[in-house]
Every structure is written in C-alpha cells, then in structure tokens.
Amino acid sequence: MSSAAAAKPNPELIFGTLISYQHAFALKAAIELDLFTAIAEGNTDAASLAKRVNASERGVRILADGMTVQGFLRKEHGKYSLSQDSAIFLDQRSPAYMGAMADFLVSEENIRNFSQFASCVRKGGTVSSIGDNSKPVDHRWVGFAKAMGSMAAPVAGALSQMVSSNPSAGIKILDIAAGHGMYGITVARNNPNVHVTAVDWPAVLEVAQENARKAGVADRYSIRPGSAFDADLGTGYDYVFITNFLHHFDIATNEKLLRRFHAALKPGGKAVTVEFVPNEDRVTPPMAAAFSMVMLINTDAGEAFTFAEYEAMHRNAGFKNTVLEAPPDLPQRLVVAEA
Amino acid sequence: MSSAAAAKPNPELIFGTLISYQHAFALKAAIELDLFTAIAEGNTDAASLAKRVNASERGVRILADGMTVQGFLRKEHGKYSLSQDSAIFLDQRSPAYMGAMADFLVSEENIRNFSQFASCVRKGGTVSSIGDNSKPVDHRWVGFAKAMGSMAAPVAGALSQMVSSNPSAGIKILDIAAGHGMYGITVARNNPNVHVTAVDWPAVLEVAQENARKAGVADRYSIRPGSAFDADLGTGYDYVFITNFLHHFDIATNEKLLRRFHAALKPGGKAVTVEFVPNEDRVTPPMAAAFSMVMLINTDAGEAFTFAEYEAMHRNAGFKNTVLEAPPDLPQRLVVAEA
Numbered sequence: 001m002s003s004a005a006a007a008k009p010n011p012e013l014i015f016g017t018l019i020s021y022q023h024a025f026a027l028k029a030a031i032e033l034d035l036f037t038a039i040a041e042g043n044t045d046a047a048s049l050a051k052r053v054n055a056s057e058r059g060v061r062i063l064a065d066g067m068t069v070q071g072f073l074r075k076e077h078g079k080y081s082l083s084q085d086s087a088i089f090l091d092q093r094s095p096a097y098m099g100a101m102a103d104f105l106v107s108e109e110n111i112r113n114f115s116q117f118a119s120c121v122r123k124g125g126t127v128s129s130i131g132d133n134s135k136p137v138d139h140r141w142v143g144f145a146k147a148m149g150s151m152a153a154p155v156a157g158a159l160s161q162m163v164s165s166n167p168s169a170g171i172k173i174l175d176i177a178a179g180h181g182m183y184g185i186t187v188a189r190n191n192p193n194v195h196v197t198a199v200d201w202p203a204v205l206e207v208a209q210e211n212a213r214k215a216g217v218a219d220r221y222s223i224r225p226g227s228a229f230d231a232d233l234g235t236g237y238d239y240v241f242i243t244n245f246l247h248h249f250d251i252a253t254n255e256k257l258l259r260r261f262h263a264a265l266k267p268g269g270k271a272v273t274v275e276f277v278p279n280e281d282r283v284t285p286p287m288a289a290a291f292s293m294v295m296l297i298n299t300d301a302g303e304a305f306t307f308a309e310y311e312a313m314h315r316n317a318g319f320k321n322t323v324l325e326a327p328p329d330l331p332q333r334l335v336v337a338e339a
Numbered sequence: 340m341s342s343a344a345a346a347k348p349n350p351e352l353i354f355g356t357l358i359s360y361q362h363a364f365a366l367k368a369a370i371e372l373d374l375f376t377a378i379a380e381g382n383t384d385a386a387s388l389a390k391r392v393n394a395s396e397r398g399v400r401i402l403a404d405g406m407t408v409q410g411f412l413r414k415e416h417g418k419y420s421l422s423q424d425s426a427i428f429l430d431q432r433s434p435a436y437m438g439a440m441a442d443f444l445v446s447e448e449n450i451r452n453f454s455q456f457a458s459c460v461r462k463g464g465t466v467s468s469i470g471d472n473s474k475p476v477d478h479r480w481v482g483f484a485k486a487m488g489s490m491a492a493p494v495a496g497a498l499s500q501m502v503s504s505n506p507s508a509g510i511k512i513l514d515i516a517a518g519h520g521m522y523g524i525t526v527a528r529n530n531p532n533v534h535v536t537a538v539d540w541p542a543v544l545e546v547a548q549e550n551a552r553k554a555g556v557a558d559r560y561s562i563r564p565g566s567a568f569d570a571d572l573g574t575g576y577d578y579v580f581i582t583n584f585l586h587h588f589d590i591a592t593n594e595k596l597l598r599r600f601h602a603a604l605k606p607g608g609k610a611v612t613v614e615f616v617p618n619e620d621r622v623t624p625p626m627a628a629a630f631s632m633v634m635l636i637n638t639d640a641g642e643a644f645t646f647a648e649y650e651a652m653h654r655n656a657g658f659k660n661t662v663l664e665a666p667p668d669l670p671q672r673l674v675v676a677e678a
Contacts, residue, residue, distance in 0.1 A: 007423060008668070009424060011428050011437055011490075013409075013411070013424060014366070014411075014424065014425075017409060017411075018363050018445055019363065019444055020360065020362050021360035021363040021364070022629070022636075023359050024358065024359045026632055027356045027357060029456035029459075033460060033461075056460065056463030058635075059460035059461060059462065059463040059464075059635060062634075062635045062642060063456075065621045065622050065631060066632040068628075070356060070629075075621075075622050084346060085349060085353065098353060101354070105354075105358055108454070111360065111450065114360060114361055114364040115364060117365055117367065117368035118368040120368075121395065121398035121399060122395060122398060124395030125398075283404050286408045289404060289405075290405055290408045292404060293365055294358075296397075296401045297361075
C-alpha cells in the first residue's frame, strides 16, 4: 500500500519504545505495593492509599497517576478507581488475579538477560548460563511455576473442551514440563474421568502438586520427577500435553523429544502442543512473532516455530494428521497430532 | 462514559506492559548493531545483514523480525526495508539520526534505578545517589549531552522563531544547564544576531562547545562553568533558556533558582522554560504526565509540574505575564515569563 503523501516524520515510536521499560517497572511496583487491591478496598485518594500500602504520599500519587496514564486506573476529581481489567486481574482478592506474573516476567534475571540483547544477536543465542534447558534450573522454573499459573486458565479451558469430547472411560494425560501444572489440573477438575501424570524437576513438581491439592484433584494426579529427555514417561496415554516447552529447543532436539512422547501415547493418542505459533512470514501475529526474541535471549537455540516447522517435526517423529487449532480470542495456538 | 455492555475481560494490556521492556532492549540492540544503517545500505536479507553487522544470521533474523513486528521495519518476501521514520531517525547517515538516545534512555543506570521503583514509591524519591542534582554527576550528564542532542531539534526550531521576532540588535541568551547545548546553538545558527552563554559542569560544557564548533557558532558561544545554583551568571540577558531543568527540583528550590535567573535578565527580558507540562489533572497528556515517574525514580524531589505551579513559581520569583505556549505537534511546552 502506498499513500499519496508521506506521513510527517515522527520520532515518537522510537522514543516511546526506548522508554517502554519504564511502564513495565511501574506496573510491577504497583503490583508489588498491592496498589490495586488497596484501591478496590476503598482507598481512593493518594493520602489514604499511601497509608494503606505503607509508602510516601508523593510516591503513591505519582505512581497512581502513571497507572492512570497507562490505562490501569481511572482518576476523577483526585480519586482513583480500577479499570475493569485491573479489577479482574490485579485485585489480589479476585479469583483471576494475575499480579504474580510480574515476579517472573520482570525478574532480575530476565532484565539482565535482555540487557545483553546485542550480544545474544551476535552469538545467535543466550549469553546467560540458563540456555540449555535440559538440566534443572530451580530458581527459574520454580519461580515460573509460582508466577505464571494464572495465565494458563484460558488455554486450559480449550484443552478441557477437547478432552471432554473424548468418549474413553479412563483418560490418561501425560503433562510434560508441567510447571505450575495448571493445564493438566484444570482439565482434571473439569473432567472427573481424567488422570494426569506430570513430568518436571522435583522442586517444580512441588508447586504443581500443591496446585492439584488446592483444585481438589490430588487423587487423580501422579508425578514422574525428572527430565522430559530421560525420565521414564510410562505408556498408554490418551494425550500428552506439551505446553510452552518446544520453543526452548532446536528442531532436531524437538524431534527427539517428540519421538519419546509418541512412544508414551497409545495408538491414536494425541500430542497437544500449546505454543505461540507465528505465521510463515514470522512477523505476524505480533505477540507470537515477537516471542522468538524472548527465546533468542533466554535459550541456546529455541524460538517460536511456524506451523510448517511443527508439522515436519511431528511427522519426522512418527505422528500423523497434525493440525493447527486456534482457540477463540487467544494468542496461543494448539498443534494437535495423532500417534 | 458508560458502555451498554462491559468489554470482555482481557489481560493483554497487563501482559503487554510487563514485557514492554523487551521492546526497549530489542530496539537498543538494533541501534547498537547499526542494523538500520545496514539495511539502508542495501543489506536486506538476514544473511547479508549478519555479515555486515558481524552477528549470527539466526540472531539477526530474529531481531529484524522483531523490529518488523514493532513497526520499525517492513518485511516482504524475506527482505527487510526501513519504515519512513527509521530511515529518517535510525540510519546513522541521516542528519536527523537519533539512535544515540538509546545510550542514555536505556542506560544501565536508568534500568537499575527503575528496577527499584517500589522502593522509590515508599520513600517518595530516588533511592540512588544521583538524586540531588545540585552537584556534578559527570558520567550521567556527559552521557546525556552526548546522547540526547538530536531530540532538541524540534523545540529549538520553535525557540529560534521566538527569538527571531525580537527586534533587538545584539541578543544575549543565557542557556542554563545547557547539556548538549543544542537549544542555544540552534538558535544562534538561525539568528546571526545572537550570542549564547552556556552554564553547566565543565565536562558537560566540553560537549556543548564541540557542538557549537560543528554548528559554526563557536565565535558567538561563551561558557560559564559551574552550577546554576552558584555560578556567576552575568547580567543583561534578553533570554534565559531553562530547558528540561526545573523538573529535577522541588518548588522551593525552583523559586530560588528562578530568582537568580530573574536577576540575570535585563528588564523585560524573558525566561523560557522547556518542559513536559501535564494538565491540572496530572494524567493528561500521556507523555507529559508519565514523566513525573521518571523524576520520582531519578531525583529526590522533582516531577513534571503543571502550568499553575510554574506560574506561581515564576510569580514568587519576581516574574510577570507568565504564559504557556504549545509549539505545534510537539509533546513539550514552553513557559514564557517576563522579568
């Protein structure tokens, strides 16, 4: 598309992008201070908020104004109130609370890794020591499990629907690198017919088991501690869930992993991969395409693979009928393949 | 405004804000690797770009895809090209090149300070050692002077117009905390009738003097090294430029400073303050309002003041007829007051 007249030069996108980190740190601070819960409780001006969150009035005023600029709060006559999404996702008392995400997404480690972005581009992978991902890195993955469970809910709903359409009597699910476990746990909670076996490092599985207890499915939740690369996975599963996992590795490694998962499935069982899957142009849709940068920074060889790449990986690992499913209104995609 | 039906809950703004720092580091890396200049030179695919910027092809491909997602590049059939604004502001060969901004805006020091945001809210000011701003901090302000000069051009154009409408014969301008000096220097270049006297720390003034030489106005450029708080400023100026300076201090300190500037002006001379000036609600317009957070993090007591506050400060310092001027299409405002 060419326009008749060129737009006026404007450095705002450049400037705004370079200072965008300020927004991340500001929102993290507001979550850390529990500003949103405090407002929801009825502390709506800077003075009472400051008292409630144990901070200076000047600091709280500037932060709350900043949160208003960013769309998380409203301000009328000097009184702050929550946006609808802040009330749902940032009030600690809400069942859909997501504030814990900030601990992982804006962790010191992630900031440090991203601050070496140019070095990662030169090398073609992370310059940190965490890039291999075949050995346990407890501080990182326990942190992930504790922080990111709330993000799983929408996709877990889509997985529950898929599984509930299965007429089998006792449905066995293998949840690879389960992390917080919330994909398998949610499916088990929604389907009394389901038994989940979770694989992850021992310290991470403690978080998943605690989540399974809280969800009331502990009696249908087993664990197999260890690495997806060499743990005994068992056999005869109806589904293997591979959620946000394959993006950590290169294609050859993923094919090796997928062959192991294929062997664990019963004939006709399904591998269900949850991923950000960019289009073949690798620059759309934005969230999925941009995710490759996160993997460039944090892994040796991972990235957001396209569906053509996933189809080939699954085919080379012995799967058939690989399809891409797009749950409505979600940025993630499901890659579903048959053993 | 109330809508008939509530919007569907969506955590995307929260998630997107928490990962926004990734965009800042990615753009900084692309600038550091000189990716934009390399593309402008005709290296349009990942392989040739990698060779030109001395980086891995995989890293360059992921970065260039990310820059495309963010709107700085276009990608067609695997070939990258610059957006109009990237060609103007991010190609090193362009006279309007602004890439150096990244060194200051995404400096380690700024990242470190922002990563302590919650502590700054608790305290009501910076937790770093740089908050006082009445003593020289060479690494920071020489860095600022070297990085941020390109940002001054649009406002400097507006200042040039203001000064050129002055019928006086020899116009004397005092440039307070001149930094890169580009406000005064640009006005001098556009008005052969102008002599500029710059005040700043000695190491910073070296950058301004170099810029004055490059602009061909060194013979009309004097310096008074030292602090705006206690240097001998001289007298009889037609204008004093106070650019991005008063936001570092509290109101009482600013009144003290403004009294010094008032004494340096000739009767009828004008103080011209360049600032982000939020509306009285302190949450609009976005860029000006959000700037208070930057000052909360980096200073003891500074912020983005409203015009009502600036009017009172100037009045208390002896000025009259203080007005707010909005140069077209710019986020900054001019506060102009008469001695």
